[in-house]
Amino acid sequence: MAGILITGGTGTLGKKLCQLLDAQKTSYIIGTRKECNDPAKVTMDLIQNTGVREAVAGKELIFHLATDMKKDTEATQNLLKALGGQSKVHLVYISIAGIEDIPFSYYRQKLASENAIKQSGIPYTIVRATQFHEFAHSIITNLLRYRIGILPKKIVLQTIDVSLVAKELVNVSQKTPENKIYELGGAEILKLGQMAAIWLKVTGKRRWILNIPIPGKLGKALRNGALTTRYRKKESSGFQQWLENYLQIAE
Numbered sequence: 001m002a003g004i005l006i007t008g009g010t011g012t013l014g015k016k017l018c019q020l021l022d023a024q025k026t027s028y029i030i031g032t033r034k035e036c037n038d039p040a041k042v043t044m045d046l047i048q049n050t051g052v053r054e055a056v057a058g059k060e061l062i063f064h065l066a067t068d069m070k071k072d073t074e075a076t077q078n079l080l081k082a083l084g085g086q087s088k089v090h091l092v093y094i095s096i097a098g099i100e101d102i103p104f105s106y107y108r109q110k111l112a113s114e115n116a117i118k119q120s121g122i123p124y125t126i127v128r129a130t131q132f133h134e135f136a137h138s139i140i141t142n143l144l145r146y147r148i149g150i151l152p153k154k155i156v157l158q159t160i161d162v163s164l165v166a167k168e169l170v171n172v173s174q175k176t177p178e179n180k181i182y183e184l185g186g187a188e189i190l191k192l193g194q195m196a197a198i199w200l201k202v203t204g205k206r207r208w209i210l211n212i213p214i215p216g217k218l219g220k221a222l223r224n225g226a227l228t229t230r231y232r233k234k235e236s237s238g239f240q241q242w243l244e245n246y247l248q249i250a251e
């Protein structure tokens, strides 16, 4: 296909998507904020709103993976404005499973981005994924950096191997856009406390872990699995297997 742009192609998910497209010998351009002379990259900033029109010009398929924790909706709206309601583009947007039920400000932004896409008139596919294994690893590493750590142990997660999310993006991009939302999640559902126990076992670290309960409706939703999905990818590696591989690669 001619003209593919990947916003966020330098990120965790973006890198996996690029690997898959490389394996298929499909060419693409990555949008990044960094100035570079690489012909496979274009400099654009979705918040500063610079280089966006140039980046989208002539593209037929746009994977929109770039994210800004505070201004995700603004970034998406700037992308949509640059596209100007073109009906010949397929916009593939990555979102998060369960965003309707969790009142995090980032999730509200993602939901508003989804709504802006739906109302734009641009043919789209939205893929909602559960958290990536990398995300859980980074949260646990951060919260357990000292000998005594605090963790909301009862939060339920269904983390997924990010390559499967990238594969899903490729799959949906090859279909005619039907303005649909797809969802996918990992093979196992674990409490954050169980994931932390796996993390301690694999890293060989020793920590005292205190539970911090998250109160109210938010806590209840997180404990009751609002971040999980029934669209489970059985082939996803579990957290332990992923972490063992990841740490071997990182060594």
Ligand SMILES: NC(=O)c1ccc[n+]([C@@H]2O[C@H](COP(=O)([O-])OP(=O)(O)OC[C@H]3O[C@@H](n4cnc5c(N)ncnc54)[C@H](OP(=O)(O)O)[C@@H]3O)[C@@H](O)[C@H]2O)c1
Pocket (backbone or CB within 6 Å): 007, 008, 009, 010, 011, 012, 013, 014, 031, 032, 033, 034, 044, 045, 046, 047, 048, 064, 065, 066, 067, 068, 075, 094, 095, 096, 097, 110, 129, 130, 131, 132, 133, 135
């Ligand atoms: N992490 C998870 O567990 C998870 C789960 C489900 C869905 N998602 C969604 O998946 C997407 C990718 O997540 P990720 O974890 O791969 O993200 P990431 O590693 O944090 O990468 C973020 C990307 O956004 C780009 N970016 C940030 N601000 C930008 C701006 N102003 N203009 C243009 N590009 C900008 C960065 O590119 P440069 O630095 O090169 O400019 C980078 O490539 C996000 O939309 C996220 O909501 C994530």
